[in-house]
Amino acid sequence: MTTTQNQLQDIFREVFDDDDIEISDAMTADDLEEWDSMMHINLIFACEQKFNIKFALAEIAGLKDVGELRRVIEEKSA
Amino acid sequence: MSQLESYLPAADIAGKQQQYPLSVAFLEDLIDKAKIIFDKQIQFLLAERADTFWPVAEKILQLSHNIQADPLTPLINFSIEMLKQQSVYMKSGEYMYSVDEYENAYDDIYNNPDVMEKYYLHGLLMTHAFWPIHLDMHMFFENEFLSAIPSTATVGAEIGYGHGLYLLETLRHSPESKAVGFDVSQYALAFTKRVLEHNGIAPERYDLGLGDVRDGLPYEDNSLDWCIFAEVLEHIPNPDQALQELARCTKSGGPIFVTTAANNRSVDHIWHFHNLEEVEDMLNRNGLQIVKQLDLPLSRYMPNTTDPTINVAYICNKITS
Numbered sequence: 451m452t453t454t455q456n457q458l459q460d461i462f463r464e465v466f467d468d469d470d471i472e473i474s475d476a477m478t479a480d481d482l483e484e485w486d487s488m489m490h491i492n493l494i495f496a497c498e499q500k501f502n503i504k505f506a507l508a509e510i511a512g513l514k515d516v517g518e519l520r521r522v523i524e525e526k527s528a
Numbered sequence: 529m530s531q532l533e534s535y536l537p538a539a540d541i542a543g544k545q546q547q548y549p550l551s552v553a554f555l556e557d558l559i560d561k562a563k564i565i566f567d568k569q570i571q572f573l574l575a576e577r578a579d580t581f582w583p584v585a586e587k588i589l590q591l592s593h594n595i596q597a598d599p600l601t602p603l604i605n606f607s608i609e610m611l612k613q614q615s616v617y618m619k620s621g622e623y624m625y626s627v628d629e630y631e632n633a634y635d636d637i638y639n640n641p642d643v644m645e646k647y648y649l650h651g652l653l654m655t656h657a658f659w660p661i662h663l664d665m666h667m668f669f670e671n672e673f674l675s676a677i678p679s680t681a682t683v684g685a686e687i688g689y690g691h692g693l694y695l696l697e698t699l700r701h702s703p704e705s706k707a708v709g710f711d712v713s714q715y716a717l718a719f720t721k722r723v724l725e726h727n728g729i730a731p732e733r734y735d736l737g738l739g740d741v742r743d744g745l746p747y748e749d750n751s752l753d754w755c756i757f758a759e760v761l762e763h764i765p766n767p768d769q770a771l772q773e774l775a776r777c778t779k780s781g782g783p784i785f786v787t788t789a790a791n792n793r794s795v796d797h798i799w800h801f802h803n804l805e806e807v808e809d810m811l812n813r814n815g816l817q818i819v820k821q822l823d824l825p826l827s828r829y830m831p832n833t834t835d836p837t838i839n840v841a842y843i844c845n846k847i848t849s
Contacts, residue, residue, distance in 0.1 A: 511562035
């Protein structure tokens with residue numbers, strides 16, 4: 451796991467209140483029952499705070515999987 | 529491959545495409561651009577509200593098409609902005625502005641073209657098909673309010689007409705009626721006029737202007753056959769006075785459509801209802817009796833949610849002594 455992935459895993463565990471979550475780049479909302487629109491916004495807020503970045507609305511809406519979320523974070527943090 | 533195949537059998541999609549071409553194309557785009565935001569809603573709409581969703585979506589998309597405006601980005605952006613606000617509310621329990629800060633909401637939203645023109649008005653309009661709660665509220669309006677308008681109705685009003693959908697549907701339903709009304713936003717006025725003008729309503733059938741409900745309603749006592757006051761109560765600092773004015777101006781027996789929301793933070797909600805009893809007390813103490821009511825707690829649509837939002841719609845009559 452990359453550093454970003456590790457940090458992202460911590461965020462997922464905190465937001466979903468589940469220490470057993472193991473994320474992967476291929477993981478989507480279909481793999482996590484609780485990952486609905488509100489939890490997605492909570493995830494985005496947590497990422498914005500942790501990485502000190504801002505997501506555009508189109509980015510928030512268009513994220514397809516964890517890998518894409520990680521890539522956007524890495525691009526914005528670079 | 530169609531994006532809709534994860535929601536509907538391929539054989540059904542072809543049939544829907546024939547009957548509801550705008551809706552199928554829009555859903556394909558919506559799933560492509562914002563699946564994460566709309567996935568659960570689309571599942572619900574197609575499984576639980578197919579009978580109403582498809583024709584209403586097609587009608588609203590046709591309306592959008594007629595005003596030559598892109599409906600997709602406004603719906604997505606409006607929905608995300610509302611989710612962001614409610615996410616904050618679920619942690620803080622507080623609204624963005626208090627009743628003393630109405631002017632902030634006016635400056636940020638109603639008088640701000642970057643919000644009103646870019647996503648707010650058109651986005652909110654689109655939710656009346658694409659948000660299950662707003663679709664149900666919209667159907668309540670069609671089934672219960674429109675049918676309560678007397679056939680002899682000649683004039684009614686919408687206060688805070690916003691996107692104009694309810695005015696359009698009322699004027700279509702009640703061909704002898706004319707409509708008056710005002711909104712605080714110049715952008716709402718322009719948008720609503722566009723909606724009416726490009727969807728077959730003759731300009732002599734409406735007289736819409738700008739106004740502030742804090743100044744009361746500029747209509748005679750008992751002069752209106754019907755009234756619409758949708759999603760306004762929670763936006764204004766003086767809901768009691770506004771309801772008294774509605775009761776004053778509406779004829780005895782004339783239907784008054786009122787909607788609001790409790791525990792629902794938005795960029796411009798300033799009156800914080802904590803439960804529906806507060807709303808009903810407010811209606812009653814200001815001269816309105818509830819004739820019909822539709823409670824729409826979010827938990828009915830998402831049983832596992834902890835989001836305390838409750839939308840509600842009423843058909844009221846003025847109380848006559």
